[in-house]
Ligand SMILES: *[C@@H]1O[C@H](CO)[C@@H](O)[C@H](O)[C@H]1NC(C)=O
């Protein structure tokens with residue numbers, strides 16, 4: 182009796198413990214599963230270091246995290262922002278940053294501030310989830326002039342994870358390309374309208390000439406016999 186109880190109880194216990202461990206995870210596991218890699222266009226580790234860009238970037242990220250989480254508490258898994266995210270809550274993965282040809286890869290995660298109260302027990306314990314971090318970096322990319330804040334030249338964030346976001350055209354290119362596109366469009370429209378008008382006018386002229394010609398065609402009639410017309414016309418008139 183006790184042996185059968187043990188046989189049932191022990192596997193159940195093992196499964197329970199394993200599940201709890203898997204769900205809760207630990208700090209290192211959560212970091213490994215929620216770190217995000219981004220790519221800076223045309224940036225090298227040497228410039229990143231000499232420009233002291235890491236502390237600037239962490240400060241930008243912390244600020245953007247507060248902005249995002251303040252208006253998206255549930256997404257961040259928080260009840261309130263009792264303690265704010267600071268640059269010390271941005272962690273980078275050990276072998277980060279790395280040069281990737283002419284670009285630079287940077288892998289990081291965002292830790293919850295100490296004493297932050299989570300909205301539900303299913304929320305991660307130590308770090309913000311990967312999807313939230315990706316959203317925050319996308320917001321940073323869209324809403325801030327991080328390029329000049331970092332003090333680099335064209336270090337656009339082109340990749341967030343495996344998603345490519347492209348290289349935005351510079352302000353100068355926008356100033357030239359947008360009016361140019363409008364000009365080309367305008368020219369195309371003018372040409373289209375002129376062609377239509379010209380065509381209509383030609384049609385009108387042709388019709389006018391046809392109507393007002395004093396029928397010299399009668400003399401040409403015998404030389405150009407049109408068999409279907411000659412047979413049809415008399416039939417209709419009868
Ligand atoms: C989690 O791990 C990171 C990196 O090793 C460390 O900086 C951080 O303090 C740890 N957090 C906790 C709550 O242990």
Ligand SMILES: *[C@@H]1O[C@H](CO)[C@@H](O)[C@H](O)[C@H]1NC(C)=O
Nearest residue numbers: 260261263264296297298299
């Ligand atoms: C959140 O944390 C603060 C202090 O850290 C505490 O006073 C407050 O009661 C907590 N709120 C909830 C809903 O747990």
